[in-house]
Amino acid sequence: MHTVQVGKITIGADAPLSFMIGPCVIESEEHSIMSCGKIVExxxxxxxxxxxxxxxxKANRSSIHSFRGPGLQEGLRILKKVKETFNVPVVTDIHLPEQAAPAAEVCDILQIPAFLSRQTDLLEAAGRTGRVVSVKKGQFMSPWEMGNVVEKLIESGCKGIILVDRGATFGYQNLVSDMRAIAIMHKFGWPVCFDATHxxxxxxxxxxxxxxxxxxxxLLARAAVASGADCVFLEAHPNPKEALSxxxxxxxxxxxxxLLERLLMIRKAITAKI
Structure with missing residues (x-):
């Protein structure tokens, strides 16, 4: 089983439980700095x-009128400021192959959104950057299909992969989480993260x-950690009711x-030597 190194953080089965946390979208520099500061505390x-x-x-909002974010250039400037201010690694989504290289100059992890998890050109561009690539399993995909995603990334030269479960489509406008997906995706040899908010x-x-x-x-985060997730993805906001996405x-x-305290207790329980 591979581990993935993100700065000083090791992600994998034998490493401490790790977390990706932050607001869904960059709302402003001030908001990002304030949010990260609270999370760091x-x-x-x-x-x-x-x-x-x-x-x-946020390139796949439901409505064309919904807030999408500041865009690539300004967004990366803000993420760089956050990274330098708090000395923390950062992760962000990319949606187009041409976004991979500039995002990799700032971000420690490039995230492939679920809707784009089969996009070969995007995966190849991300894999070539040398950064860790985190891919969310499409809601329309089975967990075993992620083997094709892993193959695309490896053949593109990617050395660090994180596979992310975020539920599967269940009828109309609903998702269901099958915790078997965590064990199934672990069989590809890379760390598995659970996206508890999406x-x-x-x-x-x-x-x-x-x-x-x-x-x-x-509830879902606890179940995922108990099922062996190596990392938990959480979108967190100071005031969700006022969130722009x-x-x-x-x-x-x-x-x-x-929540973090409870998840750490579960991780400790399932990894304790009896």
Whole structure:
């Protein structure tokens, strides 16, 4: 089983449970700095590995009128500022092959969105950058199909891969999480992360925006860690009701500390030597 190195953080089965946390979209430099500062306070107190996550562009919003973010250039400038201010690694989404190289100059992990997880040109461009590539399993894909994704990345020269589960389409505007996916994707030899916040989405459930059931975030996160997830992805916001994207499925920052503590306890329990 491979491990993945992100700065000083090791992600894998024998490493400490790690986290990707941050607001869904970059709302402003001030908001990003404030959000990361609060997350750093919590993660340093608990001594947990943390990678800051936020998107410079949400390219697949339900409505053309929805807020997408500041764009590539300004978004990367803000992520660089966050990285330098707090000395933390950062991860962001890319949507086009030409975004891979500039994003790799700033970001420690390039994330491939679920809807784009089969896009060969995008995967190849990300794999060639030398950065760790984190790929969210498409809601429309089985976990064993991610073997093709791994093959595309490896043949592109990628040396670090994280596979992410975020639920599977269940009828219309609903997702269901099958925890067997974590064990199945582990068979490809790379760390597996669980996206606990997108898994509670109700895609397009509010017509022009996606709905969500944030009350189930802790439940699914606990189940995923108990099922062997090496990393947990959490979109967290100081005030989710005012979030400019995914307002219904982001975790309030005030609830983050308690959730992390419980997840660490579960990880300790399942890895304890008996």
């Amino acid at each position: 919590i993660t340093e107190k608990l001594n947990v590995p943390f990678i800051f996550k936020s998107s410079f562009d 898994s509670v989405q109700l895609p397009g459930g509010e017509g022009k925006t996606s709905g969500g059931q944030r009350e189930f975030i802790p 995914d307002a219904s499925s982001q975790l309030p920052l005030e609830e983050l500390s308690e």
